[in-house]
Amino acid sequence: MELKYVGQSYERKDAVKKVTGEAEYVDDIRLPRMLYAWCVRSPYAHARILSIDTSEAEKLPGVKCVITGDEYPNRAGLYLEDRYFMAKIGDTAKYMGEAVAAVAADTPEIARQACDLIKVEYEELPGVINAVDAMKPDAPLIHPDLHTYKVAPIFYPEKGTNISHHYVLRKGDAEKGFAEADYVFENSFYIPHVQHVPLEPHAAIAKYDTDGKLTVWASCQSPYAVRQALSVAFAMPLNKIRVISPTVGGGFGSKAGTTLEGIVIPLAKRCKGRPVKLLYTREDEFVNAYVRQGMHARIKAGVGKDGKIIALHNEFIWDGGAYTEYGVNITKAGGWASAGPYDIDNVWTDSYCVYTNHPVGGPYRGFGMCEIHFAIEQNMDIIAEKVGISPVEIRRLNGIKPGGYTGMGERMDVAGLMDCIDQVVKEIEYDKPCQPAGPHKIRAKGIAAGWKSPSMPTNAGSSAIIRMNEDGTFFLMSSGQEIGQGAATVLVQIAAEVLSVSPDKITFCSGDTDHTPYEWQTVASRTTYCAGNAVKLAAEDLVDKVLDLAQIKMGVVKRDLEFRDGYVAHKIYPERKLPISDFALGVSFNDGSGYGGPAIGVGSFTLENNINTDKKTGIAKHHPAAFWTMGMNGCEIEIDTDTGACKVLKMVSCFDAGKVINPTLFAAQSEGAMVQALGTALFEELKLQNGRVLNKSFVDYKIPTADDAPELIVKYVEHAEPTGPYGARGVGEPLMVPGAPCIANAIYNAIGVRFHRMPITSEDILKALKEKKLKQ
CATH class of the missing domain: 3.30.365.10 (Aldehyde oxidase/xanthine dehydrogenase, molybdopterin binding domain)
Incomplete structure (x- = not known):
């Protein structure tokens, strides 16, 4: 069947707002009674934190609260739960720049001034700065408790070492293959660290309501993954955490997990009802982001x-x-x-x-x-x-x-x-x-x-919801994030193809864990594939439900009906058609009765046999x-x-x-x-x-x-x-x-x-x- 919308070059859904400056990023958000956060960071690559004195900072006018790493009941991490959001007293700061204390204040300037007043006593430890050396038996251990960390079952940390995962691949008989080879060549290469440098630096806002509901606005690629990590770190139920990711100014992977969200949350908890914002500087991006x-x-x-x-x-x-x-x-x-x-x-x-x-x-x-x-x-x-x-x-x-x-x-x-x-x-x-x-x-x-x-992982699922409005337009809801790659456009085109309507008639909604359906993450070049499959299934579900209603109203067997250019039309006699909008709220009959209800399509996708x-x-x-x-x-x-x-x-x-x-x-x-x-x-x-x-x-x-x-x-x-x-x-x-x-x-x-x-x-x-x- 010839495709009408898939395979065509439609203009980006987010283009106009981005080029005109109307798109709202996290740092554009201004909430009433906003507080601003700043951090004290370790000046050492590896050091034990002996004590932290926050008393002088707490006395500074405009300071609302000061926290240390004791705020975190649990370690967090997507695959290996190996980190707190700030280093704890008695534990170690593990890289130069790791947060050890944080302040929330009325202005960013007061927050920075307060951080200068915090006194931290360190015991500097030997640093491990080469991965090859870190594997040696006598290398200092950065995570001596590695064997106690919770880890996904497909990763294999090695107890008593700095090796957090060892992946093994053994296909065929390599030793025999080398013996049979005419030539054997060996070469070594080194690839250094690089930074993602997205145009938008990381930013987050956290606010606790009086009923204990936490809302986090974050510049992140994967709101549901962030919600899960925060739930573990703070021992909170998922229904009490809402993560909103508005426009994201690029990610390239740097915004796939959690970074500064875990710093503003305990500050906001201490200042209930007052939102707390933290924005990374460009220098922070190079050190404290992935x-x-x-x-x-x-x-x-x-x-x-x-x-x-x-x-x-x-x-x-x-x-x-x-x-x-x-x-x-x-x-x-x-x-x-x-x-x-x-x-x-x-x-x-x-x-x-x-x-x-x-x-x-x-x-x-x-x-x-x-x-x-x-x-x-x-x-x-x-x-x-x-x-x-x-x-x-x-x-x-x-x-x-x-x-x-x-x-x-x-x-x-x-x-x-x-x-x-x-x-x-x-x-x-x-x-x-x-x-x-x-x-x-x-x-x-x-x-x-x-x-x-x-x-x-095998359970990395995607889901989508499509609602038809009374005029035959649609809302497509997915948490496949638009981070500059075009998801908001491509997913709409997939839906448009199934629904047989112009992409202009579909509005894309994303990035709110309370209102848009589950998406594992926007990573891995999986959005077009996984979220796209979920969107296609949701659109097909809506079509199927509407055709169930249409066969009743039109007196035509369902198999002979289809969506065509905004109408439910007969496949053989195309002049027999009704606008799809006629079925947006179900069907009604002359006696005043009705049947069906609002048209909503739901789709979920997980790849089968992904073993x-x-x-x-x-x-x-x-x-x-x-x-x-x-x-x-x-x-x-x-x-x-x-x-x-x-x-x-x-x-x-x-x-x-x-x-x-x-x-x-x-x-x-x-x-x-x-x-x-x-x-x-x-x-x-x-x-x-x-x-x-x-x-x-x-x-x-x-x-x-x-x-x-x-x-x-x-x-x-x-x-x-x-x-x-x-x-x-x-x-x-x-x-x-x-x-x-x-x-x-x-x-x-x-x-x-x-x-x-x-x-x-x-x-x-x-x-x-x-x-x-x-x-x-």
């Missing part, structure tokens, strides 16, 4: 003479920071995707999540895939060169095809990687030599592949991943040999999206992903020294500007996802995955020097060129 975890990677590959990879041995050591309540899942995701989008018979992977005294690691766009693919895809080019085949051919030879198997042994019935390779090679003209760019300039091209699946992998082997008994999104990037770069400056001239992206719901939004996601990947490849690194963040501002932490953006070419292929709404699968995160290794491979092709860490700065390139010249 960062992307650092990662040490070692890849050993056994290869045949033809370039076929026979065996693979991976070791990934993730620097999870002071708390890994979210980071353990990234470690798992990196482990189960560790073979990359390649069909390899023998795979051995150990993926470790390790505590350090660094800022807290958490989800970042790509969820571990950008990190591991920086290693995987450079390794593929290294192998290709040493074996004597092209980077294109080695990917065609080893890449997953329909009927192939993932590293977890999961059969791939749908896989569009080969088509993506063909598209990118064509668009970047990979086989065509680069034209000379003038004196002291070198141009080269590079390619890289990538993939990602949602790393979510966990085996603990000992990591092998899939069925389908641990909802879907895999895979694709390819290509780029052309120019290097100035006098300065080392690398300019990316062109980038091409092609991914298998299953079905593109909105081509314009898909292109915007692709373009943003390529530029964001460019930033991590060439500029971005959270510079840490003994636990201290040295570059916590945009002066010192560089992200791409418009001047850095290359020519961007977006392509896609569509091999329908059988379980996705209209065949769609998620794309937002996977699109970023191949970008950085693609650029790294191009740099090698330009100057013949391989960089095993990112970012690859102009200083790095210039130094490498000078060293290469000296060796000649």
